[in-house]
Amino acid sequence: MNLEPKLSDTPRRGPLGTLRANFLTGLVVIAPIAVTLWLIWTVVGVIDGWVLPFIPNAYNPAVLLKQKFDVDVDIRGVGVVFFLIFTVIIGWLAKGLLGRSFIRWTEGIVTQMPVVRSVYGGLKQIVETVVSSSDTTFERACMVEYPRRGIWAIAFISTNAKGEIAQKGDEEMLSVFLPTTPNPTSGFLLFVPRGDVRVLDMSVEDAAKLVISAGLVYPNSEGKPKKIRNVKLMD
Template sequence: MQLPETPPPPKRGFFSSLRTNFLTGLAVIAPIGLTAWLIWTVVGWIDGWVLPFIPSAYNPVLLIREYTGIAVDIRGLGVATFLVFTVIVGWIAKGLIGRSMIKWADSLVLSIPGVRTIYSGLKQIVDTVVSQGERNFDKACLVQYPRKGIWAIAFISTNAKGEIQAQTEKEMVSIFMPTTPNPTSGFLLFVPKEDVTILEMTVEDAAKLVISAGLVYPNPDDPSKAPAVLPSPAQDAAE
């Protein structure tokens, strides 16, 4: 018996192809354009905030205008000046005299009522951000949360220490379980080390998985590294 021939797929119209090409081009251009616009805007904002504080004798915009005679607004001069100034301050602060000056300035500011609360809060926030930049999460992992049988992605911070470990019989680890789609918020959990399943994926790949709500999986083109696909209920019934 001769099987009927499969009809060819219908040809796409001109406007349909045009729409597809437009959406494809938009998907390529939009991330690049938005990134460039964001960088350009942030650099301009920093320039507008930094340059007015620089004395006229050292302001790079005025110096360029004086020696070249060209009144050109070069974006990024404020950023470069801020980076150089920050590096110099950091280099001075690492010395004995710099540490003494910083300690004296801290004690002076903390002795002012009202200002003390604002300064201590901002200092704590900055110290937390800087310490997070220097220390990263070790590995990504799976933990059963909020109940047994339900798994959630988390990041291992460190092994539990001090009173936290002393109050428990098992070896504990501190983990951070982020929320979707904002991974900067989440929960700090202390979990027995034996209940933590270490993942081979990197912390960056696990963060992408959390941010995308499970839509972006790491290594999708490599079956040996891709996450296992759970069988559907129909397949379970067939087996």
């Protein structure tokens, strides 16, 4: 007996099924945009909350509107603009002779404070590492065996191991960052022998999507994201 389903036997979606499919499709389109806008709005509000108290009322648009037209308006982004202008001015002054001398003088005072020097030194090193050059970006996506042999995890190659780490290893080591799912900003720093690292052809962005989606979205051979559907895991 032929048990293969015919086209006419496949169930058709009813009105509720169609409505549900349309809702999920719309949610997929709206959710990333809404979350992105909400994050931008929140970050801008936080920066404004830090910066606006230091802005004189004569230069604060919200205060000027309140004084002249008696209108309360929450103008987002004013603090961000002043912060950017202030940062550019500080950077310009720091490049000059007086600016460098002042920075050396203040750092000399900070390095004499037991607790403050540790916090300041660590934060300065992190900021300089992040913004210094393109060498801080991940080079390639890869797979490493973690947490044991036979189990593979997505990771990102940072750079070749240097200093004492490279000297203590029996062979050439790679500095690898192993992200966690669904938050790829946290993870583990691993030093893996080069021979145990399998470099992937996919880009770092595609690998990050794979990690964030917990394996539900992966790049196909054309490099376009593809969803995994109806995967039969066991009989």
